[in-house]
Amino acid sequence: MAAPKSSHSREAFWLDAWYQGRWWLWLLWPLSLLLRLLAGVRRRRLQKRATPFSAPVIVVGNITLGGTGKTPVIIALVRYLKAQGLRPGVISRGYGGSAPSYPYFVSATSPVSESGDEPLLIAMEADCPVMVGADRNASVQKLINEHQCNVILSDDGMQHYKLSRQWEICLLDGARLLGNGLCLPAGPLREGPERLQEVDCVIVNGSKQGVSVNGVEALPMSLQPTAWCNVQTGEQLPLDALPFAGDTVVNAVTGIGNPDRFYKTLQGLGIAVRGQSFPDHHAFHAEDLAYVGSRPLLMTAKDAVKCQSFAKPDWWYLSVEADLPAQFYDQFSEFLSKSGLVG
Structure with a gap:
């Protein structure tokens, strides 16, 4: 039996357009500009409401659509934090899952239909508490209250500005980077390229050496x-x-x-x-x-x-x-030290 036609065609069409720079995307530029301005207003409004937790929150996210390798990075960070004697927990939106209630605790034996694929993989590989739900604040609080987590990793959620965060890691794909540099729908960006200058660390997946992206020095990762x-x-x-x-x-x-x-x-x-x-x-x-x-x-x-x-x-x-390079772990250790998590 021959393989069926790709079910990925719609996504592939837009990704190809964004990253190959199709001229007709400029027709969507006015809409992209409007959405970019609205996103900025939304961000400022929600950040005023964000309340810090008793445990620091580290966001591992991106500003582009498409995969950037967040899940393996989350797993690596959990293992590193556990090696430092800390009690990390992970929150996630839980895409692809439909749980009976939220926030939903994910263990290594949770049905993937309830947990979603990435949260289950993290729970299995990293052996740490994982909580999923649209309300990330509620997930953080539950990890702190019920699982005594003293540091939280957010799998994605960089644009979830109701969530207070103390450190941000932005991942980019080494082959795609920022594409045509435009925001949705004319380009792949969820926020403008200048957002990179505000995060604590930019990592390029698939790069063998550090690169400059929109004036920001990014670290390599493979x-x-x-x-x-x-x-x-x-x-x-x-x-x-x-x-x-x-x-x-x-x-x-x-x-x-x-x-x-x-x-x-x-x-x-x-x-x-x-x-x-x-x-x-x-x-x-x-x-x-x-x-x-x-x-x-x-x-x-x-x-x-x-x-x-x-x-x-x-x-x-x-x-x-x-x-991840040693330079990253040096920066990460400095953050943990300043947060009072390690001596």
């Missing part, structure tokens, strides 16, 4: 593959032990914000792939992947948590870790 993991059993194999070596071209599927990054990572490992992209946070069902038949299938960890219940023996996901 996602390093660590192992192949069987979606069905959890078995792990080293990267050089390819369980699908007999296939000259291997099927790969994604439901993430930047599928090309995943495909290029696989190609960098010497694997020829036939990619099939679905929209970000797509709720996979067995029929979506029936075209694969009994052949091997590769996916991301984020997608694997949604496919585990119907996975076949030859379905594997690529485990990756965020490789």
Whole structure:
């Protein structure tokens, strides 16, 4: 059975236009300018209402649409904070999930249909309390009150200005950066490029060295593959032990914000792939992947948590870790020290 046409086509159309600089987008520039002005008014109004919590809040977000690698960074930061003897918790919007009530506590055994894919992956990989809900303030307070968290990481939420925050990390995709530099709908930006000058740290995912973005010195980051993991059993194999070596071209599927990054990572490992992209946070069902038949299938960890219940023996996901430079951890440690969290 042939692979179906990509369900990612609408998103891909706009992403291609924004990042390739299609001329007709300038027709939308007046609307972009209006939305940018309204966003500024909204920000100033909501920030006046933001009340700090007893625990500092660190936002890991972006100013662009499309995937930038926030989830692996969140997991890396949780592990680092735990190594410092702290009790981190994570809040998230929980896209793709529908919980019975909110704020909703996510554990490693929560149904992905209730938690959403990214919160469940964080709970599984980072082994820390995760709370999801549209009201991020309520999620923070619940983590503090019921789980004694003394530092909170917000997965996205940079534009959720009702949420008080003490440190902001903005991630950018190294290949896309700011695209055409315009705000929605004429471009991919949620806020103007000048917003980068206000955050505490800018990180470019996919860059091997620091770069200047809109006059801001950004730190490099890469996602390093660590192992192949069987979606069905959890078995792990080293990267050089390819369980699908007999296939000259291997099927790969994604439901993430930047599928090309995943495909290029696989190609960098010497694997020829036939990619099939679905929209970000797509709720996979067995029929979506029936075209694969009994052949091997590769996916991301984020997608694997949604496919585990119907996975076949030859379905594997690529485990990756965020490789952040020492300069970042120096800045992060300085913040923790100033916040009184570490000596």
